Amino acid sequence: MxxxxxxxxxxxxxxxxxxxxxxxxxxxxxxxxxxxxxxxxxxxxxxxxxxxxxxxxxxxxxxxxxxxxxxxxxxxxxxxxxxxxATVGNRFLTLNEIPKEIAVDGEKMRRVALGVDGWALFDSAEPDDDGLVHFVTVDRDLEPRECVEIDRSSAGDFVSWFREHEGVHDLDPDARKALYGGESDAE
Incomplete structure (x- = not known):
C-alpha cells in the first residue's frame, strides 16, 4: 500500500x-x-x-x-x-504537600500514603506497649477522619489492604521500602 x-x-x-x-x-x-x-x-x-x-x-x-x-x-x-x-477543599493533591510527621492526640505519627480520596494516611511512629499500631487518615487541616488499631505484625497487610480497597495515589518512599524492601528514593 x-x-x-x-x-x-x-x-x-x-x-x-x-x-x-x-x-x-x-x-x-x-x-x-x-x-x-x-x-x-x-x-x-x-x-x-x-x-x-x-x-x-x-x-x-x-x-x-x-x-x-x-x-x-x-x-x-x-x-x-x-x-x-477543580475544587480541592480540604484534601491533599500530592504526597509532597503532606508533612512527613504529625502528632495526633499527642502521638507521633509518620506519613504512609496519599489516598485516592485526598486524605493522608499516617501510622504510629512507635507501636503501643501492647504492640498495636495506630493508622489514621487526616485531611489538609490535619484533622483525623478515620482511625484503626492493627497488631504490629499485620501493619504491612493493612497497608496492602488499604491500597487495594481504599486506593492510593502515592506511597511514601519509606513505606514503599518497608513493604517491598530495598532502598528508599527519598532525599
Missing part, C-alpha cells in the same frame, strides 16, 4: 485537540478508581487519548499533574472553564 508524500497512516494525527470535554450532566461515579464521588467534568485522558469524567477533587489533581493539557483545554472555544470544577 502506498501513500502519497509519506502521509501518516492516521489522517487526524496532527489535528488540534478536540476532545469531548466539559461539564457532566449525568450523576454517575467519578472514573478515578476507588472514588465514590459524582462526576463533574470530562477531560482528555493524557495517556491513551479518549476522555474521562472526574469529580471536582480529581479534576483538581488532573490540573496539578497535566498542566499542558489543562491549558490546551482552557483555550478551547465553547467549553466551560474547567477551573470552576
Amino acid at each position: 502506498s501513500r502519497p508524500r509519506s502521509q501518516p497512516w492516521y489522517s487526524g494525527a496532527h489535528r488540534a485537540l478536540e476532545p469531548d470535554v466539559g461539564p457532566v450532566d449525568e450523576h454517575v461515579i467519578c472514573e478515578c478508581g476507588h472514588c465514590d464521588r459524582e462526576q463533574s467534568y470530562r477531560l482528555p485522558w493524557p495517556v491513551i487519548g479518549g476522555d474521562i469524567a472526574y469529580c471536582e477533587y480529581h479534576v483538581a489533581r488532573y490540573r496539578e499533574h497535566n498542566p499542558e493539557i489543562w491549558e490546551r483545554v482552557r483555550r478551547l472555544d465553547g467549553v466551560d472553564d474547567p477551573g470552576i470544577y
Whole structure:
C-alpha cells in the first residue's frame, strides 16, 4: 500500500485537540478508581487519548499533574472553564504537600500514603506497649477522619489492604521500602 508524500497512516494525527470535554450532566461515579464521588467534568485522558469524567477533587489533581493539557483545554472555544470544577477543599493533591510527621492526640505519627480520596494516611511512629499500631487518615487541616488499631505484625497487610480497597495515589518512599524492601528514593 502506498501513500502519497509519506502521509501518516492516521489522517487526524496532527489535528488540534478536540476532545469531548466539559461539564457532566449525568450523576454517575467519578472514573478515578476507588472514588465514590459524582462526576463533574470530562477531560482528555493524557495517556491513551479518549476522555474521562472526574469529580471536582480529581479534576483538581488532573490540573496539578497535566498542566499542558489543562491549558490546551482552557483555550478551547465553547467549553466551560474547567477551573470552576477543580475544587480541592480540604484534601491533599500530592504526597509532597503532606508533612512527613504529625502528632495526633499527642502521638507521633509518620506519613504512609496519599489516598485516592485526598486524605493522608499516617501510622504510629512507635507501636503501643501492647504492640498495636495506630493508622489514621487526616485531611489538609490535619484533622483525623478515620482511625484503626492493627497488631504490629499485620501493619504491612493493612497497608496492602488499604491500597487495594481504599486506593492510593502515592506511597511514601519509606513505606514503599518497608513493604517491598530495598532502598528508599527519598532525599
